[in-house]
Amino acid sequence: MKKIILIYLTTLCFGFGSVHGQTSDFYAVDTIQELNVTFEQDNWRYLLDSLRFNGRDMLLADLEINEKTFRDVGVRYQHTGAFKPGQKRNSLYIDLDFINTSHEYEGNRNIILSSALRDPSMLREVLGYEIARRYMPAPRANFARVQVNDEYYGLFVNIEPIEDTFLERHFQSSEGALFLSRPRTDEPEPEGCKSNINGTLQYDDRARCYLRNFNMLSESGWDELIELTRILEEEPEHIERILDVDNTLWMLAFNNVLVNLSSYTGQHSPNYFLYQKPDGRFVPMVWDLNLAFGSFKNTGNGSDLSLAALRELDPLLHADNPDKPLISKLLDNDLYRKIYLSHLHTIMREEFDKGSFEERAEQLQKLIREAFVEDENRYYSVENFDNSLDNTIGDRSKVPGIASFMKSRVSFLKYHEQMRIVPPTVEEIALQRREQFSSEMITDFKVRAKIEKMPKRVFVFYRFDEKADYREARMFDDGEHNDKEANDSIFGAVIEPEAGARQMQYFIFAENAGAVRFEPHRYMYEPMTANLDELNK
Numbered sequence: 001m002k003k004i005i006l007i008y009l010t011t012l013c014f015g016f017g018s019v020h021g022q023t024s025d026f027y028a029v030d031t032i033q034e035l036n037v038t039f040e041q042d043n044w045r046y047l048l049d050s051l052r053f054n055g056r057d058m059l060l061a062d063l064e065i066n067e068k069t070f071r072d073v074g075v076r077y078q079h080t081g082a083f084k085p086g087q088k089r090n091s092l093y094i095d096l097d098f099i100n101t102s103h104e105y106e107g108n109r110n111i112i113l114s115s116a117l118r119d120p121s122m123l124r125e126v127l128g129y130e131i132a133r134r135y136m137p138a139p140r141a142n143f144a145r146v147q148v149n150d151e152y153y154g155l156f157v158n159i160e161p162i163e164d165t166f167l168e169r170h171f172q173s174s175e176g177a178l179f180l181s182r183p184r185t186d187e188p189e190p191e192g193c194k195s196n197i198n199g200t201l202q203y204d205d206r207a208r209c210y211l212r213n214f215n216m217l218s219e220s221g222w223d224e225l226i227e228l229t230r231i232l233e234e235e236p237e238h239i240e241r242i243l244d245v246d247n248t249l250w251m252l253a254f255n256n257v258l259v260n261l262s263s264y265t266g267q268h269s270p271n272y273f274l275y276q277k278p279d280g281r282f283v284p285m286v287w288d289l290n291l292a293f294g295s296f297k298n299t300g301n302g303s304d305l306s307l308a309a310l311r312e313l314d315p316l317l318h319a320d321n322p323d324k325p326l327i328s329k330l331l332d333n334d335l336y337r338k339i340y341l342s343h344l345h346t347i348m349r350e351e352f353d354k355g356s357f358e359e360r361a362e363q364l365q366k367l368i369r370e371a372f373v374e375d376e377n378r379y380y381s382v383e384n385f386d387n388s389l390d391n392t393i394g395d396r397s398k399v400p401g402i403a404s405f406m407k408s409r410v411s412f413l414k415y416h417e418q419m420r421i422v423p424p425t426v427e428e429i430a431l432q433r434r435e436q437f438s439s440e441m442i443t444d445f446k447v448r449a450k451i452e453k454m455p456k457r458v459f460v461f462y463r464f465d466e467k468a469d470y471r472e473a474r475m476f477d478d479g480e481h482n483d484k485e486a487n488d489s490i491f492g493a494v495i496e497p498e499a500g501a502r503q504m505q506y507f508i509f510a511e512n513a514g515a516v517r518f519e520p521h522r523y524m525y526e527p528m529t530a531n532l533d534e535l536n537k
Helices: 002-010 044-053 123-134 164-171 223-232 237-239 243-258 307-310 325-331 334-352 356-374 384-387 400-412
Strands: 032-038 059-065 068-077 092-095 110-114 143-149 151-159 176-181 215-216 272-276 282-286 426-432 445-452 457-463 471-474 489-494 501-513 518-519 528-531
Touching: 002 092, 032 151, 032 356, 044 059, 044 068, 059 092, 059 223, 059 243, 123 151, 123 356, 143 243, 143 356, 151 356, 215 528, 223 237, 223 272, 223 282, 237 325, 243 325, 243 334, 307 400, 325 334, 334 356, 334 400, 334 518, 356 384, 356 400, 426 501, 426 518, 445 457, 445 501, 457 489
Parallel strands: 032 143
Antiparallel strands: 032 059, 059 068, 068 092, 092 110, 110 151, 143 151, 176 215, 176 272, 272 282, 426 445, 445 489, 457 471, 457 501, 501 518, 501 528
16 A cells, blocks of 8 residues: 555646746636637638638638737637537637647637636636646636627637646647547447547547547547557556546546536546646546536436536535446545545645635626626526526526535535545644754655554655656654654654755655545645755745
């Protein structure tokens, strides 16, 4: 088991320290972007409809973004289920460098504008991605007012594409295999392939069996994807060789808490990316959160669920389902299950348990209300929009109010038996400092913490470079590792810096018989830091 912890945790967070702080004004959440599209053709709607049905060709246009003009960009409707021919307000994909390869806006070469179908609040994607980014690599998103040929086309959600710029920012490379799970359920299964595997990552040994379920967006990668599914099926004890387990558990926990079932967790397992990082491991990433917060209602087991059943969705949904191996194989591992539940608890507590979610939703709706009211092509009435935080909208689709839905969801989770298992407590974290007036300098990082609630193992994970992998050091309560007296609940470890390192990032992991605890909870983006120069002052 120690080997699992070492492999799982020492390969965390490659380069995350510098990634998370980067922002772009084009995706600043509290802003509304202004986009103006100009087509030469008056029948541009008909032409875009035709192109949507006949492949991925684009219609030339001029584009103005916040008063900056780009000539000859490519425009098409998004290839999503929200598209309807003749609809006044279809989602758009804009390729800035379609003709001129030097075209980019703040480093962005492509633009995705979501029409937010089945979301009367207009907030599901913006809020969903904002939450996801705190725990895993995920797109940025905000709002955009779009004009087409001098007419207001509508208020849209502006979503960062998962393409080269995104991958390079998060993983320092865009050269790895990249896939999008997009099962084409209207097409027949290839002969000789398993039935109904969709995007579940069930193993089949022929690439053609994956073609119906995944879009390969890189030049190659089928062999790598097949190997991922093979190891998941046949050698799950070695899954950390080819899968970033931590990010996967964060994604699964996110899907469950937010009842994001238009995802791996739901019917057909669509709408997630898989990217193979430079270290050879795949990392999954959420995508298309338009139906999160209970708007999509099918788990893949039987009929659609009622809103009451969605609020009480089992936190261990699919844990025993062999048709969802990414969940069942990982959660069959005791440590991974504990970490998954810890992540689920962290998201629940930090995002929804203190009323901040409702406040944030109200703030964003206030920001966009005027633009929504002016949008005559909108899907929902202004009354629906105003009631969309607390009330169910629609007689047929029954889209739950996101604030009231999540309040009930969190109330259920807080008292679920799996969520009431008490983890270790981690307190009084400190590093030894140079004593006042002492000439003896501190040369090692001597970490100490008070750990209670029956810990059986405690580790400090550390690195001297934010782009390096974490390494582990066992912490002891034996009176011999900078931990005061034996069996006093004070655990300690001594870390020797290497190659002249003067600073360190670190976090603490503690495990008892039933649960685990990370401190800080968002260790992947906000680890603790220590500096020898500061310790010697």
